[in-house]
Amino acid sequence: MTRFTPAAAFLAASTALVSPAVAETELTMYYPIAVGGALTQVVDGIVAKFEAQNPDVKVNAIYAGNYDDTRIKALAALDAGEPAQLAVMFSIDAYDLIEQDHIVAFDDLIKDEADTTWLNSFYPALMANGQVEGKTWGVPFQRSTIVAYYNKDLFRAAGLDPEKAPTTWDEMVSMGKALTTDDQYGIMIPSTGYPYWMLQALAIQNGKELMSDDGVTTYFDDPATVETLEFWKSLSQEHKIMPEGTVEWGTLRQAFLESKTAMMWHSTGNLTAVKNAAEFDFGVAMLPANKRLGSPTGGGNFYVFKNATDEEKQAALDLIQFMTAPEQAAEWSISTGYMGVSPAAYETDALKAYVKDFPPALVARDQLEHAVAEFSTFETARVRDGLNGAIQSVLTGDKTAQDALAEAQASAERLLRPYK
Secondary structure (H helix, E strand, O other): OOOOOHHHHHHHHHHHHHOOOOOOEEEEEEEOOOOOOOHHHHHHHHHHHHHHHOOOEEEEEEEOOOHHHHHHHHHHHHHOOOOOOEEEEEHHHHHHHHHOOOEOOHHHOOOOHHHHHHHOOOOHHHHHHHEEOOEEOOEEEEEEEEEEEEEHHHHHHOOOOOOOOOOEHHHHHHHHHHHOOOOOEOOEOOOOOOHHHHHHHHHHHOOOOOEOOOOOOEOOOOHHHHHHHHHHHHHHHOOOOOOOOOOOHHHHHHHHHOOOEOEEEEEHHHHHHHHHHOOOOEEEEOOOEOOOOOEEEEEEEEEEEOOOOHHHHHHHHHHHHHHHOHHHHHHHHHHHOOOOOOHHHHHOHHHHHHHHHOHHHHHHHHHHHHEEOOOOOOOHHHHHHHHHHHHHHHHOOOOOHHHHHHHHHHHHHHHHHHHO
């Protein structure tokens, strides 16, 4: 047996003083970057704060593109045996992730009253997509609603009240006509990227949900849904206030900043990017109503992968609790435009001061009162793709709303039949 002498003790202590701590637990986190702004730097900054407070944990953030890219890459890593312990993925992916047995419920990770209090601290509307069959599978972080951005300078030039955005579909059409010129459109609603999301918003406003709350039934061919898609098409075909064909998600923000459209519907996740880049006075409003106000929630939830070790799961939970804590949620909201995910975030001094100086930062949160869970079913990606294709075929004039939505409904029923 080696004797531990005073000299050896001194050498060990000296070495400990000069040698940095080695992380005992390493986490790989997949993360989507789907909208504008320097989001990677913001996430990196929050992660660095966590690592400083938890020197035994090392976090590797992999930025994987949009939400679909992130899901595909994260699950491919799992299938290949590569390390992946947590991810921010679509809130609407929960059904498929559960079905594929990739994730663990947060109910099975929390251990004490403080954990339970944390799990119950989020806005209920943001929890809806992550709660399935009595358990919580996803926790909100990068969350949004769709909001209406509008150019107040163009409103003034058209003789409209710059403090009054449309509150009804009829007002949106009439104001859109006043705002449409040879050089600009009155409104643009994106129809690539996430067309199902925009149709869901319109359908909600028309009094119709697109899916049941158990993930096995869709209502694409309902007369109210058909009427909704026909109205969307009428904005370009009949009223001439929106471009014909499709409107690109990825370039819409720039079109708005270049005054090519006076109004746009987009994620609140673009708010800070618009604020920093707009060279004109702009406003943000809730989406207009037809039969009711409404927007689906959107964005990403944290998920913990089932194949992680117990130590990794605990470290992942610690990281998620840190990133969703009021102070970090407030910083995230200010830096990006995404919502603070809990009421406590809006009670922080930082977010109180920010929204006092910039009230548009409250619009997405206030719209939660009228929000519903984002469209989600089993086989979500395939069901959603069918609906996206139907929407685009109508907006481009290839099919009627009735025919396209009937086809999408038939496809959805085939995909969902095994789950009923």
